[in-house]
Amino acid sequence: MDRQAQIEFLLDHYENPRNRGKIEDPDITMSWGNPGCGDVLTLYLKIDEAERIVDISFEGEGCTVSQASASILTEKLQGQPLAYAENLTPDDITNWVGREITFSRPRCALLALDTLKIALKEYRRPHPRPLFPSEGEGSKG
Amino acid sequence: MSYARPDVLVETSWVAEHLNDPSVRIVESDEDVLLYEQGHIPGAVKIDWFTELQHPSKRDFVTKEEFERLMSEKGISNDTVVVFYGDKHNWYAAYTFWLFRYFGHDDKKLKIMNGGRKKWLDEGRPLSKEVPSFPKTVYHAKDPDPAIRAFRDEVFASLNRSDRVLIDVRSPKEYTGELIHMPEYPQEGAQRGGHIPGAFNIPWAQAVNPDDSTFKPAEELRRLYESYGITPEKEIIAYCRIGERSSHTWFVLTYLLGYPKVKNYDGSWTEWGNLVNVPIKKGPEP
Numbered sequence: 001m002d003r004q005a006q007i008e009f010l011l012d013h014y015e016n017p018r019n020r021g022k023i024e025d026p027d028i029t030m031s032w033g034n035p036g037c038g039d040v041l042t043l044y045l046k047i048d049e050a051e052r053i054v055d056i057s058f059e060g061e062g063c064t065v066s067q068a069s070a071s072i073l074t075e076k077l078q079g080q081p082l083a084y085a086e087n088l089t090p091d092d093i094t095n096w097v098g099r100e101i102t103f104s105r106p107r108c109a110l111l112a113l114d115t116l117k118i119a120l121k122e123y124r125r126p127h128p129r130p131l132f133p134s135e136g137e138g139s140k141g
Numbered sequence: 142m143s144y145a146r147p148d149v150l151v152e153t154s155w156v157a158e159h160l161n162d163p164s165v166r167i168v169e170s171d172e173d174v175l176l177y178e179q180g181h182i183p184g185a186v187k188i189d190w191f192t193e194l195q196h197p198s199k200r201d202f203v204t205k206e207e208f209e210r211l212m213s214e215k216g217i218s219n220d221t222v223v224v225f226y227g228d229k230h231n232w233y234a235a236y237t238f239w240l241f242r243y244f245g246h247d248d249k250k251l252k253i254m255n256g257g258r259k260k261w262l263d264e265g266r267p268l269s270k271e272v273p274s275f276p277k278t279v280y281h282a283k284d285p286d287p288a289i290r291a292f293r294d295e296v297f298a299s300l301n302r303s304d305r306v307l308i309d310v311r312s313p314k315e316y317t318g319e320l321i322h323m324p325e326y327p328q329e330g331a332q333r334g335g336h337i338p339g340a341f342n343i344p345w346a347q348a349v350n351p352d353d354s355t356f357k358p359a360e361e362l363r364r365l366y367e368s369y370g371i372t373p374e375k376e377i378i379a380y381c382r383i384g385e386r387s388s389h390t391w392f393v394l395t396y397l398l399g400y401p402k403v404k405n406y407d408g409s410w411t412e413w414g415n416l417v418n419v420p421i422k423k424g425p426e427p
Contacts, residue, residue, distance in 0.1 A: 007178055014175070038229075063173035104191030105174055 006098040010068040017067065019057040019074035026055075030119030034107050039066040041115050043074075047123065051082040058112070065097070065105045070112040072096050077116075086120055086129075088113060142360045145399025149248070149392075150255045150356065151224055153264055159224075160184050166221045166275070169258070170237040171228045172385075180268030182226065182261060186215045186275075188237055190385070205282045208244045212282070216275025219247070226254035226261065230349040232389055239388035239405055243290060245283025253392070259354040289391065291378045291404035293412055297419065300339060305376045306369075307340035310390045311410065315382070316342040318423040331414025335421040337380070341369045342425070345386040348393045362398055373400045380406035380413070 001009065026044035033040035039062030046055040056077050058070040076096065077085055093113050094102040102109040144150070159165045160183055167185040169177050177187040188194065193211055194203055203211065217223060223241060227234035234253055241251055254261070262268070299305040314320040318334030336342065347365060349356055356362070371377060377394060379387035384407025394400040413419060 007175060010175060011178060015179075064175035064179070065173070068175075100192070101174070104189075 001098070003098075003100060006101065010064065010097065010101065013068035013071040014064045017058075017071040019071065019078070020059065021057055022059060023055050023057045028119045028123045030115055030122060032111065032115040032118055034062075034066070034111055039063055039108055039111050041066065041070055041111055043070075043112070043115050043119050045119065045123075047082060047127075051127075053077050053080050053082060053085060062111070063105070063108050065101060065108040066111045069093065069097050069109050070115075073112040073116065082120070082123075083129075085116060088116070142358075142363065144356075144359045144397045146396045149252055149396045151252045152255055153261050153266060156182065156224060156226070156254050156261075157266060164220070164222055165224060166215065166217050167224050167226070167254075168215070168234075168237065169227055170225060170233040171258070172233050173228050176228055176258070178270070180270055183267060183269040183271070184273050185226075186273060188215065190233055190236065194237070194240060202240060202243070205244060205284065208240075209280045209282045212280035213277045216278055218278040218280055220250070221278075222250045222252065224252045224254055226257045228258050230259075230346055230351075230354040230389070231257040232345070233385060235389040235392040236385040239289065239391055243285050245286060248396075256353050256355045263353065288402075289395075289404055291380075291406040293406075293408050293416065295404075296337065296378055296380070296406050296408075296413070299376075299378060300337070300420065304374075305378065306371050307337050308369075308371065308377060308379045308387070308390060309336045309340040309342050309410075310345035310379055310381045310387050311336075311342070312344055313342060313425070315410070316340075317425050318421075331382075331411050333414045333421055335414070335423040336410075336427075337413055338420045338422040339427050340380070340422075341371070341427055343369060343371075343390070345381065345389045348390065348397075356393065356397060359397060362393060366394065366398065373398070376402045376404075378404045378406050380409040382410045383407065384409045 023044045023046060027047045028045040031042040041058060041060035044057045045053055048054045056074045058074055060067055060070060090110055093110055097109045167182050168188050169181050169185045170188050170190060171177060174191060196203055225234035225238050231253055234257060238251055238253055242248055299307060309316050316336045348362055377400060379390040381387040384405055388405050391403050391405040394403045
């Protein structure tokens with residue numbers, strides 16, 4: 001995607017955010033923010049017994065990049081296994097949001113991922129990761 | 142009491158009357174890097190701090206030659222009256238103003254639109270998504286002006302000097318050391334939290350009216366800074382995290398209050414908080 005297309009992609013997510021709002025009875029609610037620049041985000045997640053993200057949404061305020069990244073992240077995570085979310089890296093966000101934008105505003109672009117990681121860490125306290133993956137989630141060998 | 146240099150501020154109504162004035166170039170500089178694309182003052186060009194004003198490899202600004210090239214591309218000549226505006230109380234607009242001064246643009250031709258983007262929008266004035274282009278100019282920048290930029294050695298030499306004052310313009314929690322930026326982002330983070338010993342914490346946004354982003358009256362500003370013993374005869378160094386918020390305070394002290402010896406330490410906390418073996422103070426006391 002060239003720079004202009006990337007900008008339009010982000011503006012679309014900012015102006016038409018996906019999964020914005022609070023979900024009913026979330027299993028995880030986590031708020032986080034960037035001191036100094038005023039970006040704030042709250043993530044809501046619902047996790048089923050098979051450790052799959054059955055719903056995810058966000059609320060927040062802040063710059064275009066921080067809010068668009070949250071919209072992109074929640075769109076990518078709908079229906080995914082929790083392990084997929086736990087293994088996401090800043091590189092994944094860079095690939096989705098765009099390298100140049102991430103480079104110029106790293107804290108804004110990664111706020112959603114950061115909030116997610118903290119949320120999942122909190123979730124893991126009473127829900128430790130299984131020692132052995134359940135059927136269908138492990139290696140195919 | 143009026144501002145020391147009232148001519149550096151223009152009102153939104155003045156800008157509205159000069160949208161098609163060829164001697165004026167309106168420049169939007171935002172903290173939010175994609176705000177200009179969502180609509181800007183008709184005829185305004187964007188100057189992007191992250192892609193256009195930073196040196197591509199080392200931590201510094203563009204060179205004089207690169208600045209000249211940028212001015213040419215934006216259609217700005219040495220005679221152009223440049224009016225800056227932006228989001229968040231003109232935070233980045235002041236930063237860009239500071240850099241134009243650093244490269245010697247005549248400060249009688251530099252202005253900030255009082256109230257910035259917020260006031261323009263609140264007044265229901267028009268926005269455009271059309272990106273204008275202007276004929277290229279020939280621009281001659283001056284050598285960088287060391288009188289408005291402080292480096293770390295000078296800051297270090299300022300410790301315990303009664304004739305120099307350090308102002309930390311970050312939020313109180315950054316000042317006390319309660320918050321530092323997260324270690325996952327080394328390009329903007331710091332190893333340690335706190336502030337430079339002796340620095341007063343005067344958050345930059347105390348200089349503006351939060352409702353309309355305009356600057357506070359001169360008398361109020363003078364009272365604010367003088368309450369910390371920050372008076373015109375002193376040498377003043379302002380800093381924040383990377384030097385953007387402190388350029389706003391530099392602007393207020395230099396142009397609105399007329400303090401003659403004010404520098405911006407753009408290395409700021411992301412340099413000081415990473416330096417080895419420099420003193421750091423934690424907590425609310427200077």
